[in-house]
Amino acid sequence: MNQEADNQNIMKSLRKFVDKIKPHFSKGGKLAKLHSTFEAFESFLFVPNRVTTKGAHIRDALDMKRAMSVVVAAAVPALLFGMWNTGYQYNLSIGMEATIWENFVIGFLKVLPIIVVSYVVGLGIEFAVAQIRGHEVNEGFLVSGFLIPLVVPVDVPLWMVAVATAFSVIIGKEVFGGTGMNILNPALTARAFLFFAYPAWMSGDTVWIHGLKSGEGIIDGFSGATPLANAAAGLFENLPSTWEMVLGTIPGSVGETSVIAILIGAVILVATGIGSWKIMFSMTAGGLVMGLLFNAFAVNSFMEIPAWHHLIMGGFAFGAVFMATDPVTAAQTEHGKWIYGFLAGFLAVLIRVINPAYPEGVMLAILLMNVFAPLIDHYVVEANIRKRVRRAKN
Amino acid sequence: MPKVIRIKKGLDIKLKGKPERIIIQAEPSEFYAVKPPDFPGLSPLPKLSVIIGSEVKTGSPLFYDKNKPDILFTSPVSGKVVAVNRGERRRILEVVIESDNKNEAVTFQKGDPKTMNREEIVNNLLKSGVWPFIRQRPFHIIADPNDDPRAIFISGFDSAPLAPDLDFLLNGEEASFQTGIDVLSQLTAGKIHIGVNAVFPTAKVFSKTDGVELHKFRGPHPTGNVGVQINHIDPVKKGEKVWTVNAQDVIVIGKLFEKGVFNPTRLVALTGSEVKNPRYYRTKLGASVKPLLKDNVKEGNNRYISGNVLTGSKISKEGYIGFYDSQVTVIPEGDSYEFLGWALPGLKKFSGSRTFFSFLLPNKKYTLHTNLQGGRRAFVLTGQYEKVLPMDIYPLQLLKAILVEDIDLMENLGIYEVAEEDFALCEYVCTSKTEVQSILRNGFELMLKELG
Numbered sequence: 011m012n013q014e015a016d017n018q019n020i021m022k023s024l025r026k027f028v029d030k031i032k033p034h035f036s037k038g039g040k041l042a043k044l045h046s047t048f049e050a051f052e053s054f055l056f057v058p059n060r061v062t063t064k065g066a067h068i069r070d071a072l073d074m075k076r077a078m079s080v081v082v083a084a085a086v087p088a089l090l091f092g093m094w095n096t097g098y099q100y101n102l103s104i105g106m107e108a109t110i111w112e113n114f115v116i117g118f119l120k121v122l123p124i125i126v127v128s129y130v131v132g133l134g135i136e137f138a139v140a141q142i143r144g145h146e147v148n149e150g151f152l153v154s155g156f157l158i159p160l161v162v163p164v165d166v167p168l169w170m171v172a173v174a175t176a177f178s179v180i181i182g183k184e185v186f187g188g189t190g191m192n193i194l195n196p197a198l199t200a201r202a203f204l205f206f207a208y209p210a211w212m213s214g215d216t217v218w219i220h221g222l223k224s225g226e227g228i229i230d231g232f233s234g235a236t237p238l239a240n241a242a243a244g245l246f247e248n249l250p251s252t253w254e255m256v257l258g259t260i261p262g263s264v265g266e267t268s269v270i271a272i273l274i275g276a277v278i279l280v281a282t283g284i285g286s287w288k289i290m291f292s293m294t295a296g297g298l299v300m301g302l303l304f305n306a307f308a309v310n311s312f313m314e315i316p317a318w319h320h321l322i323m324g325g326f327a328f329g330a331v332f333m334a335t336d337p338v339t340a341a342q343t344e345h346g347k348w349i350y351g352f353l354a355g356f357l358a359v360l361i362r363v364i365n366p367a368y369p370e371g372v373m374l375a376i377l378l379m380n381v382f383a384p385l386i387d388h389y390v391v392e393a394n395i396r397k398r399v400r401r402a403k404n
Numbered sequence: 405m406p407k408v409i410r411i412k413k414g415l416d417i418k419l420k421g422k423p424e425r426i427i428i429q430a431e432p433s434e435f436y437a438v439k440p441p442d443f444p445g446l447s448p449l450p451k452l453s454v455i456i457g458s459e460v461k462t463g464s465p466l467f468y469d470k471n472k473p474d475i476l477f478t479s480p481v482s483g484k485v486v487a488v489n490r491g492e493r494r495r496i497l498e499v500v501i502e503s504d505n506k507n508e509a510v511t512f513q514k515g516d517p518k519t520m521n522r523e524e525i526v527n528n529l530l531k532s533g534v535w536p537f538i539r540q541r542p543f544h545i546i547a548d549p550n551d552d553p554r555a556i557f558i559s560g561f562d563s564a565p566l567a568p569d570l571d572f573l574l575n576g577e578e579a580s581f582q583t584g585i586d587v588l589s590q591l592t593a594g595k596i597h598i599g600v601n602a603v604f605p606t607a608k609v610f611s612k613t614d615g616v617e618l619h620k621f622r623g624p625h626p627t628g629n630v631g632v633q634i635n636h637i638d639p640v641k642k643g644e645k646v647w648t649v650n651a652q653d654v655i656v657i658g659k660l661f662e663k664g665v666f667n668p669t670r671l672v673a674l675t676g677s678e679v680k681n682p683r684y685y686r687t688k689l690g691a692s693v694k695p696l697l698k699d700n701v702k703e704g705n706n707r708y709i710s711g712n713v714l715t716g717s718k719i720s721k722e723g724y725i726g727f728y729d730s731q732v733t734v735i736p737e738g739d740s741y742e743f744l745g746w747a748l749p750g751l752k753k754f755s756g757s758r759t760f761f762s763f764l765l766p767n768k769k770y771t772l773h774t775n776l777q778g779g780r781r782a783f784v785l786t787g788q789y790e791k792v793l794p795m796d797i798y799p800l801q802l803l804k805a806i807l808v809e810d811i812d813l814m815e816n817l818g819i820y821e822v823a824e825e826d827f828a829l830c831e832y833v834c835t836s837k838t839e840v841q842s843i844l845r846n847g848f849e850l851m852l853k854e855l856g
Contacts, residue, residue, distance in 0.1 A: 056741035057777065057778065058741065058778075058779065059740055060739075061773075061776060065824075065828070065842055066713065066715070067707060067709055067716065067733075068713045068735065068773070070756055070757070070832055070835070072777075073746055073778020074784065077759065077835050148781060150784065187782075189781075189784060190783050283757045283758050340786070342786040342787075342800060343798065343801075347787075387801075391798055394796070394797075394818075395816040401639065402642040
């Protein structure tokens with residue numbers, strides 16, 4: 011009881027403090043230029059006291075902050091597992107035995123700086139742009155900034171993360187008008203930028219595991235190749251077991267390896283209704299169909315691997331759950347979502363198997379479908395229009 | 405009986421303050437008002453037929469739109485015009501009449517509508533000020549007396565939050581309802597459709613009425629909206645018009661022909677969490693809500709609404725009941741800050757999504773306030789509107805067409821079929837806090853201007 015009263019008091023004095031400094035940031039105040047920044051922090055601490063003036067008098071409790079935090083919460087299991095796996099893979103590479111906690115700490119120290127850089131660079135730009143435009147700061151980057159560290163290899167240099175994040179926020183998003191207006195998924199744009207700008211760094215077998223690039227103390231014969239790289243190279247004897255791929259104890263981007271952790275996120279997204287189950291489902295279906303087609307007409311051993319293996323390799327699961335479902339860049343009509351998801355999955359496996367230069371097709375497939383999403387929506391809406399026109403004629 | 409049309413999309417917002425089925429005779433109000441903003445499409449500066457100090461009777465004209473001078477708006481009470489309240493740019497907000505408690509009324513033509521011709525009927529409706537109860541789709545504005553509507557639609561139930569039970573409101577008025585229907589059937593060559601709630605046995609007032617076609621509906625709000633029902637029965641096509649009338653207002657139409665007077669008496673449900681005893685009151689259209697609220701509202705900063713929480717209009721605690729409303733709602737204002745409100749588990753918050761743990765308590769009733777619950781944002785989430793709009797319409801695309809003022813696209817996406825009330829839930833659930841209803845009205849106004 012006492013503690014509750016204490017909390018109330020702390021909250022009240024915090025509110026008092028905010029009210030006291032508020033005039034400085036309002037119009038005419040000496041810090042009026044920082045209004046957007048102040049507003050962002052204030053509304054983070056307190057849901058504003060603004061009431062409805064027209065239209066519906068009551069509004070749903072769900073706002074953008076809540077929606078975005080649900081997505082971040084859904085990605086947390088993948089992040090935590092990714093941190094542990096980073097340490098685990100490192101210790102594996104140098105032949106050391108380590109406890110769960112030791113592994114986690116190594117990964118934590120390695121991944122945390124990437125998260126910090128991604129958020130500082132991205133939010134810095136978002137705040138600056140909101141300031142210039144006189145808008146409120148949009149919460150969209152809270153998700154993008156969280157996803158970027160999950161889709162990069164752990165040994166990516168921090169300056170590259172910074173450059174890629176800046177590129178994706180400015181060119182990928184702000185030039186189109188900011189969150190809600192962008193065509194390409196910002197996190198994937200950052201990933202694609204890294205791949206195409208620094209191909210030497212971003213490919214090969216050594217970037218996926220911490221320390222492998224510098225090569226110190228690595229035990230003989232240890233390969234950091236991802237399952238996809240092995241499959242593309244035809245080294246099927248090197249593929250990890252199904253169980254390892256589902257669990258995620260394999261090399262890969264920080265957050266993409268564990269199908270189980272990603273599925274926990276999928277359950278959260280679908281249960282809350284924030285993520286589209288239609289896209290997740292149809293993308294999985296699309297991947298399976300393409301895999302089965304390859305199985306039916308297989309001419310090499312990559313085409314022969316069981317279709318469902320594609321779903322647990324590389325970034326497929328992560329892409330389907332967290333990337334393809336981005337509501338801004340996905341198809342916006344409900345029928346369109348089925349088509350969009352299916353094609354994304356279909357193309358992901360196609361690119362993965364057919365293109366030997368770059369085995370990870372999920373990123374490219376989703377970005378490509380981002381571009382086509384408005385076209386899909388156009389035809390879906392067009393069908394509705396045609397129906398209406400036909401009705402008017404009768 | 406006809407087959408039941410099941411509607412799955414929509415959302416029932418469960419609020420505290422449902423009216424008890426008790427009718428109280430309200431103390432007569434001192435003041436009454438007719439409010440031009442109740443009539444979208446009406447010029448904001450209607451021509452006044454009275455000046456301050458004019459003596460009026462029930463049914464005396466107060467004002468009219470100079471573009472449609474035949475449609476008169478008349479006084480619901482006898483007395484003296486005491487004020488013409490204006491808003492920005494001198495637009496008229498309220499014409500206020502002080503009641504003299506004499507109930508003198510202008511007399512209009514009386515008679516069996518079946519023996520009268522269309523012209524006589526239309527004239528009687530126009531002169532008495534009853535015509536504005538008849539509205540049209542497209543655009544949800546007062547019907548044009550020169551049109552020949554394809555059909556007339558009436559919703560037999562109101563599914564909005566805390567809405568009055570229409571079966572209860574109409575109980576005992578079967579005869580007047582039948583007369584009203586007889587009047588309406590003289591106005592259209594088409595059918596008169598009534599949508600009734602399939603959950604309950606159909607009330608006598610609907611099942612025993614001749615000359616109507618009944619349709620049974622079952623589903624969450626906005627199933628009771630006439631627009632949704634039209635969309636499922638026979639959607640509005642480009643170039644045609646259908647008319648709609650509220651079921652309560654059919655009685656006013658009926659009484660005009662039975663008694664020869666404009667009878668503004670109506671039952672109003674006083675609802676909402678801040679009302680001590682939510683009940684039904686017998687009062688008059690346009691009456692001040694002051695006597696209803698006396699000693700019956702909880703302390704605190706409250707929002708008074710004529711209508712329901714989704715589509716009603718904000719009034720003061722001495723404000724007036726709207727022309728089309730049979731409900732007054734009182735809820736708390738939400739003008740306080742909430743510490744980390746977006747991050748709390750939210751057992752006391754209601755959401756159409758499942759992002760608050762309150763979704764685990766499906767039968768809980770809520771006290772909701774008027775806070776906007778977040779900042780305004782660009783459209784981000786998708787599929788939200790579609791979940792609460794049971795019509796064959798792409799809501800987001802239609803709104804965007806209105807925002808870019810693309811007339812052809814608006815037309816193609818079905819702007820003729822919708823009204824603000826059909827989109828009210830879209831506005832409620834919108835994560836980006838978009839003003840959906842006013843965007844829609846802007847679209848209607850743009851269309852009306854373009855179409856001339």
